[in-house]
Amino acid sequence: MSEPRVQPQEVRPHTKSKHLEIEWGDGHISDYAYSFLRQNAPALPDRADASGIDVTDFQPVGHYAIKMVFDTGEEATFTWEALRNIDPADESAPEPDVDVSQLPEIDREAIFQALREVHDPEIPVNIYDLGLIYSVDIQPDHTVDIKMTLTTPGCPEAATFPGKVEHAVKSVPGVVDARVELVWEPAWTKDHMSENAKLALGIW
Numbered sequence: 001m002s003e004p005r006v007q008p009q010e011v012r013p014h015t016k017s018k019h020l021e022i023e024w025g026d027g028h029i030s031d032y033a034y035s036f037l038r039q040n041a042p043a044l045p046d047r048a049d050a051s052g053i054d055v056t057d058f059q060p061v062g063h064y065a066i067k068m069v070f071d072t073g074e075e076a077t078f079t080w081e082a083l084r085n086i087d088p089a090d091e092s093a094p095e096p097d098v099d100v101s102q103l104p105e106i107d108r109e110a111i112f113q114a115l116r117e118v119h120d121p122e123i124p125v126n127i128y129d130l131g132l133i134y135s136v137d138i139q140p141d142h143t144v145d146i147k148m149t150l151t152t153p154g155c156p157e158a159a160t161f162p163g164k165v166e167h168a169v170k171s172v173p174g175v176v177d178a179r180v181e182l183v184w185e186p187a188w189t190k191d192h193m194s195e196n197a198k199l200a201l202g203i204w
Contacts, residue, residue: 041078
């Protein structure tokens with residue numbers, strides 16, 4: 001079970017003022033402007049000026065995250081922990097203390113190898129060879145943004161996979177943090193699988 005500071009008790013969108021208010025399990029209340037959320041949205045292009053931007057929909061993602069749909073048509077998924085950590089008014093948020101200039105260059109192949117260590121318990125093939133990883137973007141601050149999907153939206157592992165993937169990628173030398181976004185377009189098909197995966201499962 002996650003700690004109270006990253007467990008939302010109430011989520012209150014304020015449409016007129018374009019703010020999202022979240023009351024957490026430890027009693028802290030975070031207040032995020034929609035423009036701030038867009039500027040800090042994981043796996044979306046940088047947007048220096050997000051003033052006036054609106055959020056047209058909020059959708060829960062399991063028990064661990066929330067998906068936001070912006071009026072630009074863009075979508076972003078924040079884990080509850082990530083949302084709490086970016087609250088500028090939260091004194092309990094961890095302070096970044098890593099000098100990235102002293103870190104080794106991130107090896108993309110090492111990331112792919114780390115992803116091959118993550119398996120779907122119902123399928124004897126790793127998620128990389130299954131074709132569940134759609135993109136891997138290494139940021140200048142040594143954060144790695146990953147877009148991935150699942151074999152089906154109703155997959156019982158939906159609530160745990162992002163955390164497993166983040167943990168695996170953060171084990172790669174030079175990686176400061178990893179952020180995973182679950183996406184459903186394009187839908188996964190067996191055509192995404194590697195030849196090794198098809199061979200292991202007897203699919204042709």
